[in-house]
Amino acid sequence: MPSVIREPFAAIQVGYLGPSGTYSEETALRLCEKTVCELKPYTTIDSVIRAVATGEITEGIVPIENSIEGSVNITLDVLAHDVELVIVSEFVLPIRHALLTKGGEKKIDCIISHPQPLAQCRNYIARHYPKARLEAVESTAKAAQLVAEGAPGLAAIGSLRAAEIHGLTMIDNDIQDCNNNRTRFILLKQKTSQAIEEQGQYKTSIVCKMNGERPGSLCELLLEFSRRDVNLSKIESRPARTSLGEYIFFFDIEGGIHEAHVRQAIQAVRERSLWLKNLGSYPCFVL
């Protein structure tokens, strides 16, 4: 199977975090299985998102949340502050990390990976390589590339697919701190009138900055959902970037914008907010 589908005249160009061998690429390949599209690697997650925003590519696939380490902050921050894009679908990928070296050596001085996998394998590293230096790079495949090009004593944390692509040897597998490790990816597009099929379970993502913070403000905002029987599947706060201690809130709402109670709850929350961005309604991922 080619690692990148190259269709020079494809109307859909999907950007992902490269180089070849990342979990993001694996997700992009699965998502694009049935479509003719050109897959384009980028060196960072934010450059993928920004390339969709400028129209350089039509779609971008980026990680947003992991079951061990939580939110991918760069994705949340760029979506909230820097671009006007919508989420059109989500995909959940099981993540199984391996420890990879060039010649199968087990004497390791330095472990290289993306910050998320380094955190997802924190206990394993502390138990087996407490003295190893940790080095964070842009992606797991970039780490594999560096190990392949570097001196002995370097190890990468990444997938078996990355090992195969970059010619590394797996010295330990399934090293993530929890077995059921999963990362949720989202597919982003520019804002157009979103087609909703009105079938199946939908999810809507929003981000807002509350208007005023007095005792009970967040509780009153949450009541707008509960009063309308709208369930939330995720709440996350991030710095508002206005002042220390000021936050913005991300909500994942069960239901689509085509459902009246969801629309009304969002409108009520908008009225309690300084600003609110609708990040899109999209079908829930089902395994």
Ligand SMILES: O=C(O)C(=O)C[C@]1(C(=O)O)C=C[C@@H](O)C=C1
């Ligand atoms: O480095 C990669 O392989 C990626 O696709 C990035 C990423 C992430 O940012 O969370 C994706 C899934 C895994 O959780 C680990 C790393």
